[in-house]
Amino acid sequence: MKLLKERILKEGKVLGNGILKVDGFINHQVEPGLMDACGAELARRFAGVGATKILTAEISGIAPALTTALHMNLPVVYARKHKPITMPDQVFLTLTPSHTKGRTVELIISPEYLAGGERILIIDDFLATGATILGLVRLAQTAGAEIVGIGALIEKLFEGGRSTLKELGVPIESLACIASMSEDHITFCE
């Protein structure tokens, strides 16, 4: 997606250790026009998968999942990383390593909002190693729901998430796929 790639080239900063800083328009400050355009494009690409619900993980998955949900008119559930007091005792919970946090985090979903038979479209800001998305996949499968697609704003192809997720046999889409990056250059996939 041209608009997103241009913005990454203009404002993204490669910090080393495979970290791409996009805090100015995705992760801390959100540019609503751009995020809405990304949601519209993800909705277009997944229009045919028959999704009944969008699933993401807090925190930075919320914005792209919500704008995609707006364009598909589907409810969105965001997995929590800490169990709020409003959640029942019995929950779906999985552990996943967090690259940017350097530790393991919990992903928690209430069974109230993830039921068997649902057709789940997973949307996140980044597809990197695929660890967070795999955590969401485990939660959905535990609930008896089916994964029908995986979408991300930015993919770091060199971190291998796509090949890990490929065996799920569902469409995987990213709006800006990065083949390689260094402090002074970002190369997008062909």
Added chain:
Amino acid sequence: MKLLKERILKEGKVLGNGILKVDGFINHQVEPGLMDACGAELARRFAGVGATKILTAEISGIAPALTTALHMNLPVVYARKHKPITMPDQVFLTLTPSHTKGRTVELIISPEYLAGGERILIIDDFLATGATILGLVRLAQTAGAEIVGIGALIEKLFEGGRSTLKELGVPIESLACIASMSEDHITFCE
């Protein structure tokens, strides 16, 4: 706002200790149509305040702030509760008590995205004691920015946030103001 109040009456659960559970459409699962309508209404009410940026706090402030931002075409910044590695060493940080977490949490904003001269509209999911919103006010004021309005989806009038924030002298709007609530009854403000 009729749509939101009806949904609260239909699906909200009063859990005791002043906790209103709205996880089915605001805090865990988000109903995009309702959230978009709330954003449109907040945008309408704050159309005249001359805001240049919307400020909120992760996690559950993100959805209403984003839909409001979409209707006002303004960037939105969400204060982080944990400093990500993409953030510079020098940040704006304040501590605020969290009612639902039962402890003190940090609110952190990068100076890259909060500058002097900005006119800040604060949007959050709840206006309860006002503690989180006051934390955001402190961060904005430290940056030299001006608060021009405060909006929330749901206000719990009996927790006193409005009277605490009143001295700021800015418009305060909530879409569903609750005067009192018990396990079997919710009374909205006149």
